[in-house]
Structure formats: C-alpha cells, structure tokens
Amino acid sequence: MAKGIKVRAKEKGGVVTVKALISHPMETGGRKDKKTGKKIPAHFIQEVKVTHKGKDALTAHWSGGVSKNPYLSVKVKDGKKGDTVGIAWVDNKGESDSVEAKVK
Amino acid sequence: MTIKRRTFMKGTLAGSAIGVAVGAGLLTPRAVLAAWPKQAFESKSTADALKALHGSAEAASSGDITVKAPDIAENGAVVPITISTTLGDLKSISIIAEKNPVPLVATYDMGSTAEGYISMRIKMGKTSNVMAVVNSGGKLFEAKKEVKVTIGGCGG
Numbered sequence: 001m002a003k004g005i006k007v008r009a010k011e012k013g014g015v016v017t018v019k020a021l022i023s024h025p026m027e028t029g030g031r032k033d034k035k036t037g038k039k040i041p042a043h044f045i046q047e048v049k050v051t052h053k054g055k056d057a058l059t060a061h062w063s064g065g066v067s068k069n070p071y072l073s074v075k076v077k078d079g080k081k082g083d084t085v086g087i088a089w090v091d092n093k094g095e096s097d098s099v100e101a102k103v104k
Numbered sequence: 105m106t107i108k109r110r111t112f113m114k115g116t117l118a119g120s121a122i123g124v125a126v127g128a129g130l131l132t133p134r135a136v137l138a139a140w141p142k143q144a145f146e147s148k149s150t151a152d153a154l155k156a157l158h159g160s161a162e163a164a165s166s167g168d169i170t171v172k173a174p175d176i177a178e179n180g181a182v183v184p185i186t187i188s189t190t191l192g193d194l195k196s197i198s199i200i201a202e203k204n205p206v207p208l209v210a211t212y213d214m215g216s217t218a219e220g221y222i223s224m225r226i227k228m229g230k231t232s233n234v235m236a237v238v239n240s241g242g243k244l245f246e247a248k249k250e251v252k253v254t255i256g257g258c259g260g
Contacts, residue, residue: 047139057215057218060213061212065204066209067227068181074212074221
C-alpha cells in the first residue's frame with residue numbers, strides 16, 4: 001500500500017466511481033513561514049493519472065491552487081467489479097507515488 | 105539524486121534554462137515538464153489561461169454543465185467543487201477560480217472512458233466565480249457559480 005494515497009473504487013451500473021485522498025502539502029510558493037518570514041517554496045502535485053484496466057482514463061494537470069491533501073473523485077465507464085484502478089502522481093520536485101485498487 | 109547527476113554529465117541540458125532549474129533542485133521528470141501547461145498556469149487572467157490552454161477564450165454558456173460549490177466557503181483553503189456535464193465527445197474539463205492569483209486551478213484531459221464528472225477541493229483567495237470550461241468536440245462551453253469566501257485560502 002503506497003504511503004500517501006487512499007483509494008476506493010465502486011461499480012454501479014457499469015460506471016466506476018473512484019475516490020482518492022492523497023497526502024501532499026500542495027504549497028503554492030506564495031505562503032510565508034510565520035516564524036522566519038521567508039516564503040515556503042512551491043511544492044505541489046503537477047500531474048495525476050487515473051487508469052482503469054491499465055489504460056489512461058484521465059490525466060489531471062494541477063496547480064498549487066488545489067487544496068492540501070487533495071481529494072479527487074472521478075467516474076469511469078465500462079467498468080466491472082474486480083477491475084484494477086490506478087492512481088499515480090508526480091509533483092514539481094519530481095517526487096511521485098502510485099497505488100492500485102480493485103473495483104468493488 | 106541520480107537523475108540530477110546524469111543530467112549534468114550530459115551537458116546538453118545543463119546549459120539550458122531547464123538544466124538550471126533541474127540543477128536548482130526543481131527536479132521534474134521530462135515527460136511531465138513537457139505535458140504540464142506552464143503558460144496556462146502562469147496566466148493572471150481567465151482569458152489568458154483559456155487562450156494558453158485551448159487557443160481561444162470563447163466559451164458558450166451551457167446548461168449541460170453543473171458547477172456544485174458552496175454558496176459561502178467558511179475556509180477558503182478547502183472549497184469542495186463538483187463539476188458534472190452531460191456534454192459528449194469530452195476532451196477536457198478546466199476549473200478556474202476567477203479572482204485567484206493564478207485563476208487556472210486544474211485541468212483534466214479526459215480519456216474516452218471518462219465520464220463528465222470531477223469532484224475536488226480547491227483554494228480560493230477571495231469571493232469569486234468558480235468556472236468550469238468544458239471542451240466538447242473541440243468547442244468550449246462554460247458554466248459558473250459564485251462562491252463567497254469569508255477567510256481567504258491562498259496563503260499568508
């Protein structure tokens with residue numbers, strides 16, 4: 001289980017609803033550290049890929065305007081229970097994480 | 105940081121602007137760097153962001169797009185937004201907070217099996233419209249909803 005992504009995928013009527021919660025500071029680069037007064041450098045997820053049965057379902061391009069510890073829910077067609085769903089992200093520092101889950 | 109070393113050794117990247125950024129620690133896999141719409145995410149206005157993303161800022165108002173967002177956001181740092189659309193031939197969905205320092209918050213490239221549905225949480229600096237721009241078959245459509253923000257969430 002990847003450290004920073006919780007994902008659930010449920011199928012109903014052939015549509016899979018994917019819900020993901022990603023742990024990430026999502027710093028815009030504009031916030032100042034209250035103690036030092038220095039700007040906290042930008043550190044945010046730039047790209048998120050959602051895959052279904054190994055194929056790209058959608059690709060998200062994000063800015064620092066996405067809330068900290070991002071929540072994302074999307075829906076994918078032509079799904080069945082037991083299918084594999086994947087979430088992967090890459091941030092502006094080159095850090096990344098990914099996880100897979102089975103559709104329930 | 106093996107990628108950093110390899111890059112410097114290659115020399116070709118090191119001299120360029122990308123090489124400087126890579127050397128400075130803003131390390132990003134090249135594929136992501138190329139795909140991330142930098143100009144759109146640096147645009148200071150909705151029109152510029154849309155032009156950078158789609159080549160045009162002309163979007164027709166559409167009743168087939170629903171923007172679900174709170175009337176009043178208690179905390180501007182976490183505003184839940186749900187965009188849904190029944191428009192077909194979906195290419196992309198973009199989410200803009202018009203008065204944010206960077207209006208374009210997110211944009212989604214939709215694959216052929218993706219439904220027109222995005223639910224997420226965004227930061228809003230102040231009361232403004234949240235706009236969803238949908239590219240359906242190459243044409244742009246939009247819908248918006250005003251969200252009042254009591255405590256701004258963009259930082260500081």
